[in-house]
Amino acid sequence: MNAYGKTSAPAASAPAIELVGIDKRFGAVHANKAVHLTVERGSIHGIVGENGAGKSTLMSIVYGFYEADAGEIRVGGRPMAIRSSADAIRAGIGMVHQHFMLVEPLSVLDNVMLGAEGGALLEKGEAQARRELARLEREYNLVVDPDAIVGELSVGLQQRVEILKALYRGADILILDEPTAVLTPAEASALFSLLRALKEQGKTVILITHKLNEIMAVTDRVSVMRRGEMVATLPTAETSPPALAELMVGRRVLLRVEKKEHVPGDVALAVEGLSVVDERNCLRVADVSFAVRAGEIVGIAGVAGNGQSELLEAIAGMRRPTLGRIALDGRALDPAEHGPRTLRRLGLLHVPEDRLRTGLVPAFEAFESAALGFADDPAYGKGALFDRQAMVADLAAKMEAYDVRPRDPRLRTSKFSGGNQQKIVLAREIERDPRVLLVGQPTRGVDIGAIEFIHRRLVALRDAGVAILLVSVELEEIMSLSDRILVMCGGRITGERRPHETDERDLGLLMAGVTERAA
Amino acid sequence: MSAPIELPKWADVVLVPLVSVTAAFVVAGLVVLSIGENPVEATRLLLAGSLGSGEGLGFTLYYATDFIFTGLAVAVAYHAGLFNIGGEGQATVAGIGAALVCLYLDFLPGVLLLPLGILGAAAFGAAWGFVPGWLQARRGSHVVITTIMFNFIAATLIVHLVVNVIGEPGLTETRAFAAKATIPYVHELLAPLGIALPTSPLNLTFLLALAASYGIWLLVYRSRLGYAIRTVGANPGAAVYAGISPARVIMIAMALSGALAGGLAVNEIMGVQHRLLLEFTSSYGFVGIAVALMGRSHPGGVVLAAVLFGILYQGGAELAFETPTITRDMVVVIGGVVILFAGALEGLFRRLVARGLGVLRRVRAAAPRRAAAEG
Structure with a gap:
């Protein structure tokens, strides 16, 4: 069960990352339930799942933001204790976040070097970074002007800078969290060619997304998570968007909305x-x-x-x-x-x-967030003080109608998953x-x-x-x-x-x- | 970047402050040890001096009264996302307000004069808080900078007023207020009932402070205004979306904060000194920052933290008196250590407590498994 004694050199065929029995709880929420995952070296591996299915938590554990309650992370066959993002970088794992972590007024070069300046004086590190950027540009056709100011670049190029940052730090395994959320279709397809080029060079890419067509377009294998569990890992060629959607939700889903001809009024x-x-x-x-x-x-x-x-x-x-x-x-x-x-x-x-x-106000209890904009509603109490019971009851009814989970109006807003938070907002506005x-x-x-x-x-x-x-x-x-x-x-x-x-x-x-x- | 540390509520409210205070006492003990004194004895003296006698307790609660008001002042502003470090200046100006009422309206009967004096303090304090609030809301001048500046202005203003305008010639204080313009001492009040308490500066302002704490709790967590204040503090974007004007809320919160700081002036000027004098605030306005930090800006926490600081102030004074090698400055060092640990380094212990709880949970989870394996 314990493999810490084993320190032999990894076999050439060892998977890039192996997660064994990763378990993580946040209070009552069981975010990851004994998750197993094997990501082959030199492949593009997609992870899909509904929001709150635990894929972000899982990747946060791999990148050292959270520590798992139980389980083991093996990188290249070796068990690793990853307690911080610095540990992850040392293990050759790089992450491109959905919200970029860039310093906008600085140049591309400065951003790439940030945290890896190599000494108190910049000159030497700068020269090295410049050489390295030129190499990366040749190898992956990753063209970005090193002296451009990051804030003036397009979103697509800023994302490239994030990828360059990870590669500059020697990442062999690149995790991308919803990378196409902010891209035009053309920028997205450029990103996919880049990911394929990375794969050609032997890098491993983990792609977290909820867009099934992207999974189909670019990944080799795909893992599906549902409610904290890894429910399936399949070769992409052997599956289809409807099949994946069904795995994610646990039932059949309609991907397109059925709607009647509209009858516009005034x-x-x-x-x-x-x-x-x-x-x-x-x-x-x-x-x-x-x-x-x-x-x-x-x-x-x-x-x-x-x-x-x-x-x-x-x-x-x-x-x-x-x-x-x-x-x-x-x-x-x-x-x-x-x-x-x-x-x-x-x-x-x-x-x-x-x-x-x-x-919403993430720090508020859900029923307080559900009163945002309607705090002066007399139904929420007459006079200066709130009738909190009425507010809680009001949200409880809406949670029922909109299937918000968990159905707890007193839970802090930030503890709901994105989809459930959105349902709270929708319920608040639509029901008026x-x-x-x-x-x-x-x-x-x-x-x-x-x-x-x-x-x-x-x-x-x-x-x-x-x-x-x-x-x-x-x-x-x-x-x-x-x-x-x-x-x-x-x-x-x-x-x-x-x-x-x-x-x-x-x-x-x-x-x-x-x-x-x-x- | 690190992940936010999530703790169960009981750990957040009880365990973390407890660990902080304990660590503070350990480090303070080392300081005492380093000058060759016995830390256990010092702690005993400190506690006996602050809680061991009726007189000591009276002083402790008298200090706590000041700290509750200045702590609440910082807490209310904090809920609106503002860092009011002008409690000192606001209390100073509030003292002027109270004194003007008590000196020049003393033809009124006591039942009118006392509430008016309190209102005078609150109004002047509120005005001194409102101006930085207005500057922040309408001109974008940072409230931290302006409130510091307003502390200096207030300090100079009171010197000018007391020395040149309303003070006794040749003195740095005004004449004493009429007896009916003073808030009764607790020991005086209880004496006719046959309860003999030793003399201490504890006066009825303490009850006012407790009432203010309850009122602020009601306001912040239960009222529409408090909802607006917390929304602006927690998420200004959501406030704009909801149609709450952040500018208006900032001005209200700063005025309220200043009015609360005025409670310090009520306790000192109307409750104890019975005249306006210079430097009556004794930097308690700044102590309020530590109190609010430690009390996590919750009125209940503020009251508890204020009592703790009362114990430190009163017990520290006794300690310095009883042990000549432990000077007043030493006591200030010990107080500083407590503030450092309880306020500023709170995050350190959150991480530690979270780790500890995690280990505990794992051990507990492993225990049944082990038992099963053995059995």
Whole structure:
């Protein structure tokens, strides 16, 4: 059972990483249940699973963020005690996080060297890093200007810098956590060619994702996790997206939303000539006009950071537009008077893009987060003090209706998985009978089972006559939910399409700012 | 980057502070040992001096009164995400407010004068907290910087007022307040009931401090305003989304914080000194930072931490008096060690306690297995 005595050199065929009986609990939550995983050297190994299935915990254990309660990690056949990310780096494991860990005002070279400067004076280390970067560029065709400032690079290039950082530290095993969440389709396929090149050179790649088509496109083997357990590991060639989805959820799932033809009503939300300038005086939204009718889902596609967030915030009253008009049910809104509170009362509700930074207060108990924006509701208590029992009961009922797990309104918000947090936000907004619903990235970091649920709710809401403005970077989501698609690039609307008369390529061009449609 | 350390609530609330205080006493004991004194004896003197007699206890609670107010002041601001280190200045200005009422409105009967004096202190303290709050909210001037500056301004303001305007000629204090403008001592109050307590500066402000603690608990954790304050402190983005104005909440929280710091002036000026004098705050405004840190900004924790600091202050004074080699400065060192361990190094022990609990759990999980194997 104990293999610590064994220190013989690893066989050439030893797997890159072996996890044996990894077990981890967080209080009552059993995040990893005796997980076994073998990742072959020189392969691309996908790990899929719903949110809260334990894949992030597992990778955090491999990377030394958490320590397992029981079990063993073997790297190249040798048992390793990985207690910190420094241990992981020493063992040749590199990680590319979903949220980049880069210092934006510094150059690519500085970022790559960070933490591996090699002495008090930079000169020597810099020269070495420059040589090493040139080598990596030759070997993997990883072209990045070492002197470029990271903050000025595109998201795709920033991700390359993260990968370079890991390789510079001698990583043989690269873990990527949801790497395509912020990329355009073109950037994503560039990333996949890079991963294949890494594999050719004998590196091992572990890819955590919830996008099954990526698993199919790039991995050699795929492991599926469900509720803390490793339920299957399969050669990718022998499986299919529906089969994987079923393994993940434990039942059959519909990957596409069924919906009736829509019957649009009157214009519920009208935006005219809207421009937004941000805190740094950059023009984020430039002269945008559109209308959303009752009973219609209008989707806004675009690569993250092209003004969609600012547009949503301006409509929701969180940000003052510089120019332009917004009208709700034909009534012009005055930004000075119509803040988020007033707009909520007028029936404009908002599921924000970032549930942790905006939509919830992670440190609060769930029932307090579920009152965000509605704290002045008399149902939550008269006078200055809250009626906490009423608040708890209110959320308990919503948790039942939205199948939030665990069904504990007193649990701290941060302890729910992403999908369940999102359901809390949705329940809070939808159950207030919106006239207009703004929805930002409704399924970001949300598991497949919950995605299906959320999509069906949104379609049901549209069928009930709600005007929905949907912003998402997931093209599939935009195409399957929207009745009309607007594409944003650089703060402008670069095109409008009907979902059945467009495809990913067409939208991808618009997202990249190519407005002329090939005749 | 390291993972957040999750602990069971009982460990968080009881075990971690206990380990911190114990470690502090061990290190303080080593300091005492290094100057050739017996740490056990020193601890005995410290506890006997602070809790062993009615007089000692009275002094301990009198100090605790000051620390509860300044601790609450820091805690309330902290819930709004603000670090108010201006308790010293706010208390100073609050003292001026209390003194103005007690000196110039003393034609009023006591039942009116006392509440007015307390309100005067609260209002002046609130105003002195509000201005940095306003500067933060509307001008983006960092509240840490402005509150430090406001401490200096307050210190100079009171010198000018007392020396040149409202003080007795040639003295650095005002005339004594009328008896009806003073808050009764506990020992005086209980004497007619046949309960004889030794003389101590403990006065009814202590009850006010306990009431304020309960009130602040109610406000922070149970009220709509407290909800807004905590939202702004925990997640400003969510506050904007919810339609809560962070600027407004910052100004309210800072004013409230200043008003609470004013409690120090009530205890000292109206409760004990019965006149306005210079430097009556004795740096207790800064002690409030340590108290709030140790009490984890929870009013209940603040009360407990304030009593602990009361014990340190009173017991330390006795210790310095009884043991000549342990000077006042030495006592300050020991107090500093406690603050360091209990406040600043709290994270150190969280990790340790988490590790310890993890080992315990594994041992406990292994025990039945072993028993099964043997049986």
